Amino acid sequence: MSKTRSAGVVRKVVATKAGDAPIAKAGNVPVIDLERYVPALITFIANKLSRSATALYQRRFRVNVTEWRILVLLKIEPGIPAARICQVIGFDKGPVSRTLSVMQERELVTIKTDPKDGRTHSISLAPKGREIHDQIIGIALDRERRLLSCLSAAEQEVLINLLGRVHGNLAAVTEHPENRE
Numbered sequence: 001m002s003k004t005r006s007a008g009v010v011r012k013v014v015a016t017k018a019g020d021a022p023i024a025k026a027g028n029v030p031v032i033d034l035e036r037y038v039p040a041l042i043t044f045i046a047n048k049l050s051r052s053a054t055a056l057y058q059r060r061f062r063v064n065v066t067e068w069r070i071l072v073l074l075k076i077e078p079g080i081p082a083a084r085i086c087q088v089i090g091f092d093k094g095p096v097s098r099t100l101s102v103m104q105e106r107e108l109v110t111i112k113t114d115p116k117d118g119r120t121h122s123i124s125l126a127p128k129g130r131e132i133h134d135q136i137i138g139i140a141l142d143r144e145r146r147l148l149s150c151l152s153a154a155e156q157e158v159l160i161n162l163l164g165r166v167h168g169n170l171a172a173v174t175e176h177p178e179n180r181e
Contacts, residue, residue, distance in 0.1 A: 038166075053143070060139075061132050066091070066099050067108070068140070071125065071133040074109065079122045081114075108132065
């Protein structure tokens with residue numbers, strides 16, 4: 001047994017069977033070690049990246065990080081429906097719909113009703129949206145380069161592959177029976 005410091009609190013670390021990660025305990029109850037709990041690490045990184053990106057993009061281009069993500073996706077997949085945006089970026093329909101309405105008012109996107117199905121809309125970048133995308137892309141790629149600069153090229157490839165596998169395995173928790181009502 002050893003001690004670990006997570007979030008400024010010293011916890012007893014109890015060894016488990018070989019190959020398993022050690023479990024921190026406070027008394028007889030397991031506690032999450034925030035330095036090793038992957039969902040927290042991913043969330044912390046994503047929150048900090050999003051907050052700093054929004055501050056930068058909002059200040060320079062009047063675009064928040066959600067709008068930026070939509071601009072990126074529409075550059076890659078022009079004319080997609082809102083449901084596809086929700087699927088890719090992982091947001092619920094309500095926030096995406098509100099963001100798209102604001103973006104349409106600001107002339108960043110065009111939204112056209114599908115003539116075959118009036119409930120479906122085709123969303124594309126408007127000229128102003130393409131211009132903003134093209135101004136931000138270099139900054140976004142530089143931010144990524146600086147973030148990953150602590151890793152070698154090989155380590156970056158490993159990280160990207162591992163994150164892709166984890167992303168592909170999300171159904172193991174999102175579609176788990178405990179999530180259903």
